[in-house]
Amino acid sequence: MFGIDSSEFLLVAFVALVVIGPKDLPKAMRVVGYWVGRARAVSRQFRQGFDNMVREAELEEMEKRWAAENARIMAEHPASTSDAAPSTEAAPTDTEHEAVPVMTDKPIMVDHPVVEPSDADRPAPPREGASS
Structure with a gap:
């Protein structure tokens, strides 16, 4: 981390053990650990x-x-009136052409006739006495 080899670390630990003594070494290590933690927090x-x-x-x-x-x-493509939202009003139509339906926001409901199946489309009922 700081360029300390294992042999240098062992030398520092031995000197600390001799100078501080085995009795106060745990307390000194806690103080060193506290300050190392504070330094890391400040750097973070x-x-x-x-x-x-x-x-x-x-x-x-x-x-x-x-x-x-x-x-x-915006300078290349200036806003114009043709870019406005499409109109929902019906366009005037010629009398020769059919009117074009106009899109609206409301759904268009279409009633479809109900088609009943004819007798030919229905399956024949099973005969009595016939095995299935």
């Missing part, structure tokens, strides 16, 4: 803050690009 918070700043800068840049592209497209 710093990294998250930096990542958020980068993400916001990228978002602003993308919004600027989007606005420029939108302005370019």
Whole structure:
């Protein structure tokens, strides 16, 4: 992690055991662990803050690009009256041609005649005494 080899780590552990003593070593290790955890939390918070700043800068840049592209497209294709929503009114028709139905938002209900099957389409009833 910090470029410490296992032999260097063992040397530091041996010196700590001799200097601090076996009685106070667990307490010293807890204190060191606490401060290492605090340092990691601060570095993580710093990294998250930096990542958020980068993400916001990228978002602003993308919004600027989007606005420029939108302005370019709107300049190339100006809005006109022919692009407006289609009219739902019936168009005037010639007397020589049939009227064209106009699309509406309401569904059109069509009554279909009920067709009864004829006697020829119905299956014959089974005969009595015939085995099946």
